[in-house]
Amino acid sequence: MDPSLYKHVKTQRGFTYAYYFSAPTTGKPVLFFAHGFPCSSTLWRAQVAFFAPRGYGIVVPDLLGYGGTDKPVDPKLYVGGGLAQDVVDILDEEGIARVIAIGHDWGSYLVSRMINHHPSRVAACGFVTVGYSAPSAVYREVLTQPPGLMTQRVGYENFAYMRFFAQPNAAEIIEKNLDSFLCLFYPESSAIWRDNMCVEGGARAWVENNRMNPLALYMTTELVEHERTALLRGGIAAPLCWFKVNLEDAKAADDSTVPPEAHFVTQPLLFVACTRDAACLPIFGDTNHRKYAQGEVTRQELDGDHWVLESHPTEISRILDEWIIGLDV
Known part of the structure; x- marks a missing residue:
């Protein structure tokens, strides 16, 4: 990923975020990619290389704690509502109204909280290995x-x-x-x-x-x-x-601010299940999607483990491309 295309912004919470940004061509949507542990924005490098030349807008931040972004060590600062607001601040900096938000690992958690707290900013949502998760104490x-x-x-x-x-x-x-x-x-x-x-x-x-x-x-x-x-x-x-x-009470307090009706996903949803992921089993995403997804659900399955973005980058880009082309957003 081209280092010259990384930008920085200070969010309302006072954190400086580093993020990759490529503007869309006319009529193309903006794709937002969220990584998980222990990666950084470069996890999505294959997808950036695939979608940016096709004119899609791209936003890929180093999430809080990673890469060129601030790294506070107080766990209470990592509540979902705060993380989602940080992302909205990045989108506002670039004048982006809505994104197709795609997450992996804890990035899927962040996309979930964007849906809960700022649903109007998410046109559609994609989840790789880890599906949508409603606020809970699990x-x-x-x-x-x-x-x-x-x-x-x-x-x-x-x-x-x-x-x-x-x-x-x-x-x-x-x-x-x-x-x-x-x-x-x-x-x-x-x-x-x-x-x-x-x-x-x-x-x-x-x-x-x-x-x-x-x-x-x-x-x-x-x-x-x-x-x-x-x-x-x-x-x-x-x-x-x-x-x-x-483990923080702040997490439960933050979850409690999401009203029950906001737990549901009305946007089109893509789930890429990975059959050899020993930790994040597909059944978790499938169960949550049956319970909470009210829009169209597209499910794809890969014979890969948790790191399919590294082991199957071409297949992931193909799945995302076919899904995005079929969206009416």
């Missing part, structure tokens, strides 16, 4: 209740790693053994997640013991160095706040 339950909650629901502790990420010394442990963390997060075999990330204490034990494993083929030397440099330069304490905020 992650707080995962982080505070004894292991067993998710085992009852899906057969194993698919979110066990979150309990490690929410611990006070998680950032210190990860930064000390960052290469081990990257081996765990971007493994050659998706079974590594099922056998370690999704086992109580498994993620912490892996990183603390500095275990190594072959990286996925898409993790080129250049990409590994980019990830290492970005995470060490900014530290990982801020990105971990996206997990830790779920």
Whole structure:
């Protein structure tokens, strides 16, 4: 992604955001892409390369805690309503009325809160691996209740790693053994997640013991160095706040500001389910969409794990392109 096309804006909350921006040609919509943990805006580089030459407007921020954006370490600042307002401030800076908003991982959470708090700014919504999520206390339950909650629901502790990420010394442990963390997060075999990330204490034990494993083929030397440099330069304490905020009363208070009728999604919705994602199982998105989606739902499925944006970039761009062309927005 062209560094010269990154801009900066200070939001109403006082945070400076870095974001990639490419203006649309006449008649073309603006696409907004939101990344998750532990990435940055460059996660969407293949989609930017695909859609920008076709005249689409593109907005891809480094979200709060990442890249060139501010990195506060107070989890209370990562509530959904605040994050959504930050995005609206970026759109206002560029004079953009509505976007087609597309998210991955925690970026899907952010797109969900944009729908809840600023529905008029979202023309359509796309979710990759992680579907729409209405305001709820599910992650707080995962982080505070004894292991067993998710085992009852899906057969194993698919979110066990979150309990490690929410611990006070998680950032210190990860930064000390960052290469081990990257081996765990971007493994050659998706079974590594099922056998370690999704086992109580498994993620912490892996990183603390500095275990190594072959990286996925898409993790080129250049990409590994980019990830290492970005995470060490900014530290990982801020990105971990996206997990830790779920322990804060401020999160529940923020969720309570969304009226029940605003939990529903009236916009066209795309869900790209990934059959080998051991943590973010397709059933979660499918269940939420049956409950909350009131507009047209398009579901596509890929034989990939959590990192399909890296492993299947061409397929993701094709799916998005076909869906966007068919939208009446």
